[in-house]
Amino acid sequence: MPQPKQERALHTRSRIIRAAAEVFNEYNFAEASLSKIVSRAGVTMGAIYFHFSSKEELAKAVMSEQAADMPLPHGEDGLQKLIDITIDMAHQLQHNVLLRAGVRLAVEQGAFGVADDAAYVLWIERLREQLVAASERGELLSGIEVDEFARVLVGAYTGTQLLSQITTGHTDLPERITNLWRYLLPGVATPGVISQLRLGPRTAEQEL
Amino acid sequence: MPQPKQERALHTRSRIIRAAAEVFNEYNFAEASLSKIVSRAGVTMGAIYFHFSSKEELAKAVMSEQAADMPLPHGEDGLQKLIDITIDMAHQLQHNVLLRAGVRLAVEQGAFGVADDAAYVLWIERLREQLVAASERGELLSGIEVDEFARVLVGAYTGTQLLSQITTGHTDLPERITNLWRYLLPGVATPGVISQLRLGPRTAEQEL
Numbered sequence: 001m002p003q004p005k006q007e008r009a010l011h012t013r014s015r016i017i018r019a020a021a022e023v024f025n026e027y028n029f030a031e032a033s034l035s036k037i038v039s040r041a042g043v044t045m046g047a048i049y050f051h052f053s054s055k056e057e058l059a060k061a062v063m064s065e066q067a068a069d070m071p072l073p074h075g076e077d078g079l080q081k082l083i084d085i086t087i088d089m090a091h092q093l094q095h096n097v098l099l100r101a102g103v104r105l106a107v108e109q110g111a112f113g114v115a116d117d118a119a120y121v122l123w124i125e126r127l128r129e130q131l132v133a134a135s136e137r138g139e140l141l142s143g144i145e146v147d148e149f150a151r152v153l154v155g156a157y158t159g160t161q162l163l164s165q166i167t168t169g170h171t172d173l174p175e176r177i178t179n180l181w182r183y184l185l186p187g188v189a190t191p192g193v194i195s196q197l198r199l200g201p202r203t204a205e206q207e208l
Numbered sequence: 209m210p211q212p213k214q215e216r217a218l219h220t221r222s223r224i225i226r227a228a229a230e231v232f233n234e235y236n237f238a239e240a241s242l243s244k245i246v247s248r249a250g251v252t253m254g255a256i257y258f259h260f261s262s263k264e265e266l267a268k269a270v271m272s273e274q275a276a277d278m279p280l281p282h283g284e285d286g287l288q289k290l291i292d293i294t295i296d297m298a299h300q301l302q303h304n305v306l307l308r309a310g311v312r313l314a315v316e317q318g319a320f321g322v323a324d325d326a327a328y329v330l331w332i333e334r335l336r337e338q339l340v341a342a343s344e345r346g347e348l349l350s351g352i353e354v355d356e357f358a359r360v361l362v363g364a365y366t367g368t369q370l371l372s373q374i375t376t377g378h379t380d381l382p383e384r385i386t387n388l389w390r391y392l393l394p395g396v397a398t399p400g401v402i403s404q405l406r407l408g409p410r411t412a413e414q415e416l
Contacts, residue, residue: 030238030319108315108316108317108319109374110315110374111320112237116374117375120374151371152368152387152391154371155364155370155384156367158366158371159362159363159364159366159367160360163328163363165318166328167325167328176363179356179359179360180360180363182395183360183396186395187390187393187394187395
């Protein structure tokens with residue numbers, strides 16, 4: 001059981017990450033200063049340096065938290081849940097501050113000298129789990145390599161959200177992800193399975 | 209016919225863009241100073257400011273030149289040429305300095321406050337032309353919208369190259385693009401056409 005002191009430290013750490021995500025969303029990396037993050041989080045500069053050695057380290061923490069933190073949609077593991085995760089994420093990218101900042105930093109990290117694939121590896125693993133379940137349920141065409149397709153999917157998704165962000169600020173992202181699936185599914189799933197899949201958001205009734 | 213003076217100005221401009229591409233490749237955006245570009249290009253700071261109002265404007269020029277400048281592979285327009293363009297580009301991204309810098313800047317531009325989709329629009333248009341030809345040749349499944357699929361393809365390609373860059377410095381990019389096509393083609397092309405397509409680089413014999 002964590003001691004009160006450790007609990008406080010963890011609380012401060014997550015407050016800093018949250019404030020950093022807000023600042024990284026509103027400003028580009030150069031402008032997102034530690035002093036802006038300090039004042040947003042309501043902590044001291046000392047508290048930030050206790051947890052993070054630099055702005056780059058803080059950016060890395062935001063990148064991995066976005067992937068670790070996101071709740072998965074309900075439902076049985078398999079191809080429908082995989083699609084639901086990607087559509088959910090497309091909606092979340094429109095307003096979830098931590099996810100927006102984490103994904104933006106993961107894409108733009110080269111501009112500030114970071115090359116950290118941790119967030120991508122986490123997403124590949126998460127989507128791969130659903131593909132393994134889909135394979136066990138007989139939803140995939142024979143010969144589909146789940147590791148390889150998980151990588152293809154995360155790559156395709158990453159660029160799709162980048163284009164959507166640059167051209168519409170993520171407004172058209174859910175539609176773009178639905179389109180991506182329409183082209184990808186015939187190469188992955190059996191025709192009988194495809195006809196049963198829902199490529200848009202769940203209706204209120206389906207949520208129940 | 210351009211006057212000698214205009215010719216010299218164009219020559220200087222392209223020398224600056226070339227030098228900028230080299231510097232943007234070697235350093236991240238913050239470190240890629242105009243003074244580094246000046247000394248690499250062998251021009252004066254005044255010459256740079258005659259052509260470009262800021263480092264951001266110079267970055268935009270590199271982004272659009274990479275798309276405008278790349279020669280297309282030979283062969284008749286259509287699906288095979290579309291695939292050849294994407295595989296060629298995967299190899300070029302390993303060593304073509306202007307292309308590498310332009311694509312990197314297009315991906316990372318948000319980090320320095322630029323949101324310019326010109327390079328993406330150019331690539332979408334270029335790939336769309338091949339899809340229109342493919343459609344006229346009867347290579348596409350009925351109901352495929354060439355505009356939409358061109359956008360899907362550029363999005364998927366952009367993210368695929370980003371993941372390849374972060375994890376292997378583009379070494380595995382040709383293989384990743386071949387994989388992407390294996391999953392996309394069944395959603396786009398007729399089975400008879402797919403069996404005729406080559407998803408890897410041309411052999412020496414095919415180059416003749």
